[in-house]
Amino acid sequence: MSSVSMTVNGKSVTGEVEDRTLLSTFLREDLHLTGTHIGCDTSQCGACTVHVNGKAVKGCTMLALEAEGADVRTIEGMANDDGSLGVIQAAFQEHHGLQCGFCTPGMVMAADELLKNNSNPSETEIRKYLSGNICRCTGYHNIIKSIQAAAAQLG
Amino acid sequence: MYNFVFEKPTTVAEAVAALASEDAQALGGGQTLLPTMKQRLASPAKLVSLTGIAEMGGTSSTGDVITIGGGVTHADVAAGGYGAISKLAGDIGDPTVRNRGTIGGSLANNDPSADYPAAALASGATIKTNARSIAADDYFTGLFDTALEDAEIIVSVDFPVPLSSNYQKFEQPASRFALVGVFVAKFADGVRVAVTGASEGGVYRWTEAETALNANFSADALDGLSVSADNMISDLHGTPEYRANLVKVLTGRAVADC
Ligand SMILES: Cc1cc2nc3c(=O)[nH]c(=O)nc-3n(C[C@H](O)[C@H](O)[C@H](O)COP(=O)(O)OP(=O)(O)OC[C@H]3O[C@@H](n4cnc5c(N)ncnc54)[C@H](O)[C@@H]3O)c2cc1C
Ligand code: FES
Ligand code: FES
DSSP states (O other): OEEEEEEETTEEEEEEEOTTOBHHHIIIIISOOTTSOOOOSSSOSOTTEEEETTEEEEGGGSBGGGGTTOEEEOGGGSSOTTSOOOHHHHHHHHTTOOSSOSSHHHHHHHHHHHHHHOSSOOHHHHHHHGGGOOOSSSOSHHHHHHHHHHHHHHO | OOOOEEEOOSSHHHHHHHTTSTTEEEESSOTTHHHHHHTTSOOOSEEEEOTTOGGGOOEEEOSSEEEEETTOBHHHHHTTTOHHHHHHHHTSSOHHHHHHOBHHHHHHHOOTTOSHHHHHHHHTOEEEESSOEEEHHHHEEETTEESOOTTOOEEEEEEEOOSEEEEEEEEOTTTOSEEEEEEEEEETTEEEEEEESSBTTOSEEOHHHHHHHHHOOSGGGGTTOOOOOTTBOOBTTBOHHHHHHHHHHHHHHHHHHO
16 A cells, blocks of 8 residues: 545545555546546547646546656546636536536547647547547537637637 | 655656566556556556656757657657657557556557557667666567566657658557558658557557658659568457558558658
């Protein structure tokens, strides 16, 4: 066991973990932040996408110990302080960007990173950026619309 | 994934020492190794993270040679403005893979469908380890096999800058690896063509094309050449014949876009 400390959604956290613990496991099972989803065992679905020091990564493909001292943001950190939905989340709700919602946390985290790097992405750019996020329900069209709407609102 | 002991040294020398113990393995970005361990196809007793080693970070350019640290992520190479190599890095996997995966990890792994091996071989790159310098022509020794010894670490990679170069990747849409990829680099002293994704032996140089292009650097120069389907990879995504055809088509496109 090793001890690990990081900042998650603005709060300092510390834990005792087995060295093999994945970041996604630490978030879900130790911190009970179950918004970060696990959709595969092969690093392909993107449901586990979180931000580490401002960069989107697959939480299931990074060791918790590699996030020592890092600033981590999860879907739970995307809502506004009063608990209402953030702009991207609200756009997904408004534009029917989700059905079962399983992929949505990863989609929102990926979209957030995209819009930070590119405030007005084209449809092609959005599709390419989401190539690591798989949705089995929506057919993606409404996800694209949601992100375009969020981009327009965020300016 | 089986448990292991994790270490995170801050120098190459410490990492080499940590790797000396039995069943120790280097951990780069983890984008290949961690999924492999989750499938229990690898079970190292110790993982030595290379992500805290400053000597392995950073890129620099002298104009003639671009040097990329072994721990530099695909995302950082993509943003570096290094022509075809940056374009190649920006098309690896997806953004999250690029934010963690490193050039050292990709070259050490030498997946037969990986992108960087084509860039390194076509550029005549030099792989610099903690112990020695290895020319790309001597480095790729077969499927998932390289000239690296146990516990040898890729510290940096030198890419000679060509007059012009281009990489054409025919993406396998589900994995986003190359179904076939061809990197063409034109230097003052000749053209080099490297092919990934096609051969069961891993990345290779298509020397007939190099000869033809040295005589006439145009896509037409390839017209008379044929690519044999012998030893080409066969899987549900493409037959050997399909891959052989792609080698020629993509080489032509790369030359045209050079
Ligand atoms: C969904 C997905 C899509 C992908 N798509 C592509 C793609 O389109 N094209 C492509 O080329 N790749 C692709 N990859 C693989 C990706 O590029 C990996 O990042 C890369 O193959 C390994 O780099 P890494 O730093 O993650 O290494 P790791 O996974 O940490 O390590 C891989 C191997 O290299 C060794 N190693 C790591 N660093 C070093 C070093 N500096 N010196 C010596 N040995 C070292 C490790 O011991 C291990 O054996 C994809 C991966 C995923 C998960
Ligand atoms: S859970 Fe599928 S990529 Fe992480
Ligand atoms: S909404 Fe169900 S997987 Fe995307």
